[in-house]
Amino acid sequence: MAELIGLKEDLAQVIRLALSEQTEDVRLFAARLVRKYRNSEPDLAQQVDLFLRAKPHRRAGAPLRKAAAPSLPEQVLPVDDESRLSLLKVFRDSPDLEAPLLSAELGESIGQLIHERKQTARLAALGLTPTRSAIFVGQPGVGKTLTARWLAAQLGAPLYVLDLTAVMSSLLGRSGSNLRAALDFAKRSPCVLLLDEIDAIAKRRSDDSDVGELKRLVTVILQEVDEWPATGLLLAATNHPKLIDPALWRRFDLVAEFKVPEPASVKEAIKRFLGPDFALFGRWIEILTYAFHGQSFSDIKREIQRFRRAVALGTTPDADLIEEFIKARALSLDRQGRIDMAVLLAKQTRLSQHSISDITGVSRDTIRKYTTDGSTVGQKKRRREA
Ligand SMILES: Nc1ncnc2c1ncn2[C@@H]1O[C@H](COP(=O)(O)OP(=O)(O)OP(=O)(O)O)[C@@H](O)[C@H]1O
Numbered sequence: 001m002a003e004l005i006g007l008k009e010d011l012a013q014v015i016r017l018a019l020s021e022q023t024e025d026v027r028l029f030a031a032r033l034v035r036k037y038r039n040s041e042p043d044l045a046q047q048v049d050l051f052l053r054a055k056p057h058r059r060a061g062a063p064l065r066k067a068a069a070p071s072l073p074e075q076v077l078p079v080d081d082e083s084r085l086s087l088l089k090v091f092r093d094s095p096d097l098e099a100p101l102l103s104a105e106l107g108e109s110i111g112q113l114i115h116e117r118k119q120t121a122r123l124a125a126l127g128l129t130p131t132r133s134a135i136f137v138g139q140p141g142v143g144k145t146l147t148a149r150w151l152a153a154q155l156g157a158p159l160y161v162l163d164l165t166a167v168m169s170s171l172l173g174r175s176g177s178n179l180r181a182a183l184d185f186a187k188r189s190p191c192v193l194l195l196d197e198i199d200a201i202a203k204r205r206s207d208d209s210d211v212g213e214l215k216r217l218v219t220v221i222l223q224e225v226d227e228w229p230a231t232g233l234l235l236a237a238t239n240h241p242k243l244i245d246p247a248l249w250r251r252f253d254l255v256a257e258f259k260v261p262e263p264a265s266v267k268e269a270i271k272r273f274l275g276p277d278f279a280l281f282g283r284w285i286e287i288l289t290y291a292f293h294g295q296s297f298s299d300i301k302r303e304i305q306r307f308r309r310a311v312a313l314g315t316t317p318d319a320d321l322i323e324e325f326i327k328a329r330a331l332s333l334d335r336q337g338r339i340d341m342a343v344l345l346a347k348q349t350r351l352s353q354h355s356i357s358d359i360t361g362v363s364r365d366t367i368r369k370y371t372t373d374g375s376t377v378g379q380k381k382r383r384r385e386a
């Protein structure tokens with residue numbers, strides 16, 4: 001019964017594609033049907049396969065669409081057979097997209113990657129291929145997805161994101177075909193493909209809980225990374241590098257490590273996220289930079305957006321917002337951290353020692369002691385930055 005429903009849906013899809021004259025997509029969809037029905041409906045699969053062979057593939061370089069319909073989507077995005085939900089998320093950002101804030105080292109490797117991708121012909125003349133694959137490693141909210149978007153925009157290519165957690169949550173039996181469909185789709189035209197949360201699938205193959213299907217999926221990915229065409233860029237992202245199979249790990253041309261921002265980037269991020277409200281909050285910049293130490297960019301953004309909303313609606317004055325925020329942050333600091341924060345507040349704001357003591361939990365005596373000896377904070381701060 002389920003087979004019959006599948007067939008009906010597939011038939012409807014073929015008709016839809018045929019009526020919109022998407023010949024190439026009909027071909028690609030038919031090729032998928034051959035694979036899908038090879039075992040359950042061998043006669044049908046064979047017949048469709050014959051049709052496909054009788055109609056040769058579109059010439060390389062021929063336009064995907066008739067000139068009269070340039071606004072149509074270039075290809076039909078692959079969907080999960082059962083839920084009909086799209087497997088890939090698409091981003092087409094303009095090259096003006098603001099660049100992510102990256103550490104000097106990371107900025108350099110990403111810059112080099114873009115440079116190579118823009119000089120593929122020159123590299124090819126020398127028998128070289130540009131970087132074809134990279135894996136982005138880092139905790140949540142440090143810019144892995146953002147950098148993938150920016151990279152694609154710089155290369156003038158769409159970014160397709162395949163969320164592997166979502167693929168894995170579909171029935172295991174379908175994960176393989178979904179993964180294949182998404183990879184096949186991405187290989188057909190120049191693009192950047194991001195395999196997000198690759199750890200969801202690329203668990204160590206020695207993991208006891210692994211079933212055969214999982215192992216096959218890892219094998220699929222290993223092959224794909226090896227054979228990825230130089231026309232596209234294959235990216236992967238993970239928050240859990242330890243879960244990644246070492247065999248997969250070494251197949252990526254580039255490993256890019258995204259760290260939590262250093263103080264200079266924290267300051268830059270605060271300014272960026274404040275936008276026009278920097279005029280109002282600028283006086284708190286040093287203390288905010290200190291308080292956000294160790295937080296990810298997205299945590300910083302969320303908090304700053306909260307400040308901006310409260311000020312815009314007039315619910316809380318900026319000084320109260322900052323005070324509350326610092327008080328909460330102080331709880332997570334060690335004693336020296338709180339002392340440093342108290343000294344900064346004493347130097348950078350007009351808060352009384354009484355309020356500072358209240359916010360940071362540092363006694364007024366200690367604040368007095370440290371503020372008369374001005375060098376201490378700088379030393380500690382430099383130690384933290386090092
Ligand atoms: N390096 C950065 N520069 C500027 N903004 C950033 C940066 N990193 C993160 N942000 C902000 O945080 C948001 C979330 O970042 P992003 O989605 O890139 O994180 P991620 O590393 O992919 O996290 P996850 O592991 O949860 O997918 C971005 O949309 C952006 O607003």
Ligand SMILES: [Mg+2]
Binds near residue numbers: 144145146196237
């Ligand atoms: Mg992400």
